[in-house]
Amino acid sequence: xxxxxxxxxxxxxxxxxxxxxxxxxxxxxxxxxxxxxxxxxxxxxxxxxxxxxxxxxxxxxxxxxxxxxxxxxxxxxxxxxxxxxxxxxxxxxxxxxxxxxxxxxxxxxxxxxxxxxxxxxxxxxxxxxxxxxxxxxxxxxxxxxxxxxxxxxxxxxxxxxxxxxxxxxxxxxxxxxxxxxxxxxxxxxxxxxxxxxxxxxxxxxxxxxxxxxxxxxxxxxxxxxxxxxxxxxxxxxxxxxxxxxxxxxxxxxxxxxxxxxxxxxxxxxxxxxxxxxxxxxxxxxxxxxxxxxxxxxxxxxxxxxxxxxxxxxxxxxxxxxxxxxxxxxx
Amino acid sequence: xxxxxxxxxxxxxxxxxxxxxxxxxxxxxxxxxxxxxxxxxxxxxxxxxxxxxxxxxxxxxxxxxxxxxxxxxxxxxxxxxxxxxxxxxxxxxxxxxxxxxxxxxxxxxxxxxxxxxxxxxxxxxxxxxxxxxxxxxxxxxxxxxxxxxxxxxxxxxxxxxxxxxxxxxxxxxxxxxxxxxxxxxxxxxxxxxxxxxxxxxxxxxxxxxxxxxxxxxxxxxxxxxxxxxxxxxxxxxxxxxxxxxxxxxxxxxxxxxxxxxxxxxxxxxxxxxxxxxxxxxxxxxxxxxxxxxxxxxxxxxxxxxxxxxxxxxxxxxxxxxxxxxxxxxxxxx
Numbered sequence: 001x002x003x004x005x006x007x008x009x010x011x012x013x014x015x016x017x018x019x020x021x022x023x024x025x026x027x028x029x030x031x032x033x034x035x036x037x038x039x040x041x042x043x044x045x046x047x048x049x050x051x052x053x054x055x056x057x058x059x060x061x062x063x064x065x066x067x068x069x070x071x072x073x074x075x076x077x078x079x080x081x082x083x084x085x086x087x088x089x090x091x092x093x094x095x096x097x098x099x100x101x102x103x104x105x106x107x108x109x110x111x112x113x114x115x116x117x118x119x120x121x122x123x124x125x126x127x128x129x130x131x132x133x134x135x136x137x138x139x140x141x142x143x144x145x146x147x148x149x150x151x152x153x154x155x156x157x158x159x160x161x162x163x164x165x166x167x168x169x170x171x172x173x174x175x176x177x178x179x180x181x182x183x184x185x186x187x188x189x190x191x192x193x194x195x196x197x198x199x200x201x202x203x204x205x206x207x208x209x210x211x212x213x214x215x216x217x218x219x220x221x222x223x224x225x226x227x228x229x230x231x232x233x234x235x236x237x238x239x240x241x242x243x244x245x246x247x248x249x250x251x252x253x254x255x256x257x258x259x260x261x262x263x264x265x266x267x268x269x270x271x272x273x274x275x276x277x278x279x280x281x282x283x284x285x286x287x288x289x290x291x292x293x294x295x296x297x298x299x300x301x302x303x304x305x306x307x308x309x310x311x312x313x314x315x316x317x318x319x320x321x322x323x324x325x326x327x328x329x330x
Numbered sequence: 331x332x333x334x335x336x337x338x339x340x341x342x343x344x345x346x347x348x349x350x351x352x353x354x355x356x357x358x359x360x361x362x363x364x365x366x367x368x369x370x371x372x373x374x375x376x377x378x379x380x381x382x383x384x385x386x387x388x389x390x391x392x393x394x395x396x397x398x399x400x401x402x403x404x405x406x407x408x409x410x411x412x413x414x415x416x417x418x419x420x421x422x423x424x425x426x427x428x429x430x431x432x433x434x435x436x437x438x439x440x441x442x443x444x445x446x447x448x449x450x451x452x453x454x455x456x457x458x459x460x461x462x463x464x465x466x467x468x469x470x471x472x473x474x475x476x477x478x479x480x481x482x483x484x485x486x487x488x489x490x491x492x493x494x495x496x497x498x499x500x501x502x503x504x505x506x507x508x509x510x511x512x513x514x515x516x517x518x519x520x521x522x523x524x525x526x527x528x529x530x531x532x533x534x535x536x537x538x539x540x541x542x543x544x545x546x547x548x549x550x551x552x553x554x555x556x557x558x559x560x561x562x563x564x565x566x567x568x569x570x571x572x573x574x575x576x577x578x579x580x581x582x583x584x585x586x587x588x589x590x591x592x593x594x595x596x597x598x599x600x601x602x603x604x605x606x607x608x609x610x611x612x613x614x615x616x617x618x619x620x621x622x623x624x625x626x627x628x629x630x631x632x633x634x635x636x637x638x639x640x641x642x643x644x645x646x647x648x649x650x651x652x653x654x655x656x657x658x659x660x661x662x663x
Binding site: 067069098099100101102103104108110111112117118120121122125127128129130131132133134135136137139146158159162163165166169322323324325326329 | 387388397409411428429432433445478480
């Protein structure tokens with residue numbers, strides 16, 4: 001069974017929407033990896049394959065004006081929050097038509113119109129910044145929520161401790177999503193982390209902490225929904241530990257010798273995206289024709305985005321000097 | 331005819347006025363930092379009274395968490411606020427340098443200008459109170475070396491006020507370095523105009539005109555440069571003193587015009603000499619004016635050591651008026 005059946009499960013439309021997001025992430029990732037492997041493109045690439053259900057599970061609860069902060073392995077979060085495919089591809093390829101005019105790259109995708117406000121390449125550093133978005137919403141009296149994503153490794157860096165404590169003390173409308181894929185770079189969690197569950201750490205800050213199967217879309221939807229509703233109601237932050245697995249190691253080209261072969265094989269055999277697809281069909285939430293149409297549409301969207309990005313120019317050399325300050329300086 | 335009585339106030343009060351004015355003008359301005367709310371109003375009392383006037387939601391006392399303070403300021407700034415974060419002592423910048431250099435400084439660039447970080451980091455700095463190696467440094471060169479940051483170091487209360495209001499309303503992140511010894515010492519008090527009298531960033535001040543040598547400085551050392559100029563005036567040497575006020579943006583035009591005239595320059599700061607701001611400025615002067623210089627640019631700065639504790643050692647670390655006088659004389663040999 002791919003997911004849990006609960007009486008209060010999301011409606012059919014939401015379930016299909018979550019699948020659409022997952023499928024978009026999976027298809028985009030597969031295209032990036034195939035183009036990288038064939039040498040058509042060259043870039044530093046952190047595959048999110050295996051972690052799709054987490055982003056889909058929280059994103060369907062968010063409004064466009066809610067904020068998402070993420071990290072260098074953030075493609076799934078970018079797409080889930082609605083960063084447009086064309087601009088995303090163009091940014092990954094360093095083109096002038098990218099979200100950031102080609103100046104940020106995959107590790108710094110920013111698209112405020114979608115609410116994707118910060119992507120950081122520094123482990124843990126998004127956490128204190130997310131508090132600032134939460135504080136802005138609190139000071140303005142809006143009910144905007146900030147979701148900040150990070151890995152299990154980030155829970156061992158100082159910024160996590162400082163940020164979680166401040167969020168709890170100030171009751172900020174922030175949801176901390178620890179996407180626990182069991183590895184921090186090349187080191188298994190068991191060798192770097194003194195607790196079995198990252199969510200246990202929430203107690204130390206006086207905030208609720210929950211561990212959820214991040215490969216179970218409906219379980220993730222429930223956990224995220226509760227945390228987001230809590231934040232929106234002004235009741236403060238929550239730490240969600242979503243357990244998952246990254247299929248392709250730390251970054252593209254990683255030999256993955258530190259990941260046991262059998263463990264990885266088992267995780268990939270339990271690939272949550274096709275499993276959710278099968279579950280949707282078995283339970284009559286969607287028809288084969290409906291899902292195939294969605295998938296075809298996504299393939300066409302990726303085809304279009306790749307063509308758009310590949311045909312877009314590099315930034316002009318003048319761009320080297322713009323955006324350092326408001327005024328252009330050399 | 332009406333005359334305005336001079337209003338002589340210390341830098342601590344001038345800074346307080348600047349924040350008061352900015353908060354009154356724009357509800358998006360808020361302050362955060364350790365101990366800054368009442369009853370203490372900050373360890374140096376710079377924010378005294380402001381939490382009573384504007385509320386503890388706008389004058390926010392934080393945990394002792396420098397990375398969380400700067401991170402919260404960065405996020406709020408991107409979301410449209412104008413945060414003024416206080417880092418109690420400049421050495422503590424080391425604890426939150428990632429948020430300053432990787433995030434505040436780079437976010438405008440990394441996002442292609444979509445997100446901006448209009449925030450101020452106020453911090454107290456400088457030796458002279460026997461606070462030892464971790465509470466006395468001037469680290470402005472770290473920030474100058476980071477594109478995306480602006481760096482301000484005022485030398486007197488009027489400038490401190492005018493520059494701080496400008497910094498708060500500046501579209502870019504500003505590191506605002508306050509010479510700790512000048513906060514409440516009456517010898518540094520001066521006439522400070524009432525109201526919103528802004529001083530633009532990037533405009534140096536010619537404190538004293540002269541024709542033989544240009545001394546370029548900022549912060550507390552501007553006063554030592556003037557004392558050195560007084561001493562040398564008695565010996566027939568005419569010294570021009572420039573107060574840079576801001577290191578980024580740098581008013582290079584004023585510096586180069588002055589040195590073109592005097593053909594001699596001394597750069598003075600309290601920070602350690604090695605790779606200090608003086609190294610950069612000296613290099614720029616040589617690059618632009620090599621053919622016209624009558625002598626190589628001299629540097630007067632702190633010793634290349636940590637700041638020591640014992641009074642005699644601390645005094646030996648900090649450049650003194652006599653060192654500036656000696657440096658000027660060395661150019662006239």
